[in-house]
Amino acid sequence: QIADEIEAHFLKNAHGPLKGRRILVTAGPTVEPIDPVRFIANRSSGKQGYAIAEALRNHGAEVILVTGPTHEKIPAGIEVKQVQSAREMMEASNAALPLDCAVCCAAVADYRPEIETTHKIKKERGGLTNIPLTENPDILKTLSQMKEGRPRLVVGFAAETDDVLGHAEAKRNRKGCDWIVANDVSPGEHCAMGGDRNSIILITDKGDEAWPEMSKADVARKLADSIAEALRGPTLVKAAE
Amino acid sequence: QIADEIEAHFLKNAHGPLKGRRILVTAGPTVEPIDPVRFIANRSSGKQGYAIAEALRNHGAEVILVTGPTHEKIPAGIEVKQVQSAREMMEASNAALPLDCAVCCAAVADYRPEIETTHKIKKERGGLTNIPLTENPDILKTLSQMKEGRPRLVVGFAAETDDVLGHAEAKRNRKGCDWIVANDVSPGEHCAMGGDRNSIILITDKGDEAWPEMSKADVARKLADSIAEALRGPTLVKAAE
Numbered sequence: 001q002i003a004d005e006i007e008a009h010f011l012k013n014a015h016g017p018l019k020g021r022r023i024l025v026t027a028g029p030t031v032e033p034i035d036p037v038r039f040i041a042n043r044s045s046g047k048q049g050y051a052i053a054e055a056l057r058n059h060g061a062e063v064i065l066v067t068g069p070t071h072e073k074i075p076a077g078i079e080v081k082q083v084q085s086a087r088e089m090m091e092a093s094n095a096a097l098p099l100d101c102a103v104c105c106a107a108v109a110d111y112r113p114e115i116e117t118t119h120k121i122k123k124e125r126g127g128l129t130n131i132p133l134t135e136n137p138d139i140l141k142t143l144s145q146m147k148e149g150r151p152r153l154v155v156g157f158a159a160e161t162d163d164v165l166g167h168a169e170a171k172r173n174r175k176g177c178d179w180i181v182a183n184d185v186s187p188g189e190h191c192a193m194g195g196d197r198n199s200i201i202l203i204t205d206k207g208d209e210a211w212p213e214m215s216k217a218d219v220a221r222k223l224a225d226s227i228a229e230a231l232r233g234p235t236l237v238k239a240a241e
Numbered sequence: 242q243i244a245d246e247i248e249a250h251f252l253k254n255a256h257g258p259l260k261g262r263r264i265l266v267t268a269g270p271t272v273e274p275i276d277p278v279r280f281i282a283n284r285s286s287g288k289q290g291y292a293i294a295e296a297l298r299n300h301g302a303e304v305i306l307v308t309g310p311t312h313e314k315i316p317a318g319i320e321v322k323q324v325q326s327a328r329e330m331m332e333a334s335n336a337a338l339p340l341d342c343a344v345c346c347a348a349v350a351d352y353r354p355e356i357e358t359t360h361k362i363k364k365e366r367g368g369l370t371n372i373p374l375t376e377n378p379d380i381l382k383t384l385s386q387m388k389e390g391r392p393r394l395v396v397g398f399a400a401e402t403d404d405v406l407g408h409a410e411a412k413r414n415r416k417g418c419d420w421i422v423a424n425d426v427s428p429g430e431h432c433a434m435g436g437d438r439n440s441i442i443l444i445t446d447k448g449d450e451a452w453p454e455m456s457k458a459d460v461a462r463k464l465a466d467s468i469a470e471a472l473r474g475p476t477l478v479k480a481a482e
Contacts, residue, residue: 034281036402036426037348040372042278071312107278111369120402120426128352131281131372161277161361185277185361 016060017228023061024096024151025053026106026139028068030086034131035117043185044107045194046070048157051220052103053078059224064099066092068106086112086136093139099151100231103223104140104177107159112136144176153178153230155223159185165201165208172203178230179204181223202226257301258469264302265337265392266294267347267380269309271327275372276358284426285348286435287311289398292461293344294319300465305340307333309347327353327377334380340392341472344464345381345418348400353377385417394419394471396464400426406442406449413444419471420445422464443467 027049029042050072053065063078066089074080081092086108093102111133121128140156156177158168161184168182180203199213202223211222268290270283291313294306304319307330315321322333327349334343352374362369381397397418399409402425409423421444440454443464452463 037283037400038281038350039284040275040279040281043280109279118402120400122408128374130374133369133371159278159361161359167363 016058017232018056018224019060021061021100021231022064022096022098023056023227024064024066024093024099024102025049025056026066026089026093026102026104026108027053028070028072029107030068030089030109030136031084032086032109032112032136033084033116034113034128035119035121037120040109040111040113040131042107042109043194044068044070046072047194047196048198048216048219049103049105050075051216052105052223055217055220055224056103056227059228064096066096066106085109086139090137090139090142093143097151098149101153101155101227102143102151103155103227104143105157105181106139108139109136110138138175140177141175144178153227155179155181155227158182161186165203168201168203169208257299258473259297259465260301262302262341262472263305263337263339264297264468265305265307265334265340265343266290266297267307267330267334267343267345267349268294269311269313270348271309271330271350271377272325273327273350273353273377274325274357275354275369276360276362278361281350281352281354281372283348283350284435285309285311287313288435288437289439289457289460290344290346291316292457293346293464296458296461296465297344297468299462300469305337307337307347326350327380331378331380331383334384338392339390342394342396342468343384343392344396344468345384346398346422347380349380350377351379379416381418382416385419394468396420396422396468399423402427406444409442409444410449 028046029044032040034040046067053063054075057063057077065078066081066083068083083089083092089106089108114132114134143151144154154177156175158171158180160167160182164182164184168180172180182201182203183198196216197213198216198219200211200219202209202211269287270285273281275281287308294304295316298304298318306319307322307324309324324330324333330347330349355373355375384392385395395418397412397416399412399421401408401423405423405425409421413421423442423444424439437457438454439457439460441452441460443450
């Protein structure tokens with residue numbers, strides 16, 4: 001771990017293209033409790049988000065990683081906030097402001113159980129016939145549509161099972177984020193979830209860019225390069241506040 | 242891994258007290274899909290169940306471990322069946338029959354979503370306002386109440402948050418199992434879930450036995466000792482078929 005810290009120190013001080021930039025990365029799933037033993041969650045290993053946080057650090061950025069429960073190793077040289085629910089993730093993301101960039105990679109639950117009971121729900125007492133849900137805060141939308149102090153670049157992720165490009169482009173418009181990283185998570189597909197490789201489409205105001213399949217570390221490096229370029233130039237329309 | 246196999250080989254052939262006994266252990270959570278990305282699950286690390294499977298193997302038993310998704314290492318010298326849902330766990334448990342003993346340690350979801358959609362449910366298309374549930378098969382009850390070929394000893398687990406002993410004793414009667422291993426998983430408690438230590442009460446036809454807090458490996462060894470004793474003698478009322 002000391003070796004990691006030293007490595008991170010040298011990597012971070014490498015006068016990288018993102019030196020001085022403050023960037024939020026959200027990663028992993030959120031976990032929404034039903035009662036003390038049951039919960040609703042999303043499938044997300046956190047691998048892609050952690051790789052992005054590391055790639056941004058290696059480019060010299062000051063990275064804040066807000067993460068749901070994963071089995072990934074806590075990376076060195078990064079400020080890590082561990083959260084469970086979408087509400088906790090929203091709060092930690094807000095607390096990270098002001099930001100130059102936000103990369104919302106976490107698989108945030110859109111919904112949570114309306115009521116969280118503190119005692120285990122007993123089947124023999126009538127149990128559960130359905131779980132009433134309520135909407136969670138929308139972290140990507142909230143950051144994208146900030147009236148004041150919006151991060152210059154907000155990047156969302158779209159894990160889709162059908163009409164990947166159509167859904168992802170619609171998501172970009174609906175949320176108001178600058179970029180969307182889209183991938184296909186159909187059960188039948190060569191699935192990105194949990195694996196070490198990924199095949200993504202980067203959707204920006206300039207159009208769609210399908211990247212060849214590569215390791216999640218390579219996706220992270222390539223995305224960090226693109227972020228560094230976007231934050232360098234005056235190319236972002238939405239950044240022209 | 243070869244060292245593990247060799248170790249397991251020697252441990253298993255140690256002419257232990259459970260030599261020749263066929264024992265099922267269920268462990269870990271079950272995962273009940275809502276759609277390709279969302280699921281309902283239970284909090285369970287699988288640690289106690291895996292430790293029990295290993296302790297039974299070390300006593301010479303032929304162990305079949307039916308396990309939900311965990312991050313535990315697959316133990317050597319044990320037949321392992323990996324499953325996701327309660328229905329899959331029920332099927333794998335039935336397939337393991339005939340058995341001398343069944344140790345149902347898994348945190349099986351009582352309920353699953355009534356409908357599993359194969360496409361990701363979209364929030365912007367109305368999304369989810371509630372999740373209708375349906376009852377899952379009850380593995381412990383099914384094994385306990387078999388009319389023919391019931392395992393001589395069926396052991397259930399009860400993770401409770403209030404009135405631990407009362408709920409656990411009621412569970413023993415309701416399910417028809419021989420023993421219940423009860424523990425307190427209240428959020429405020431020194432919680433067994435995920436940790437390496439456990440504090441249990443063993444409930445049998447002879448009464449309740451509160452064990453002092455010990456490691457999960459020690460709980461496993463002590464339980465394996467008790468199982469070996471129970472399967473040796475003619476002491477089990479329900480075994481007198």
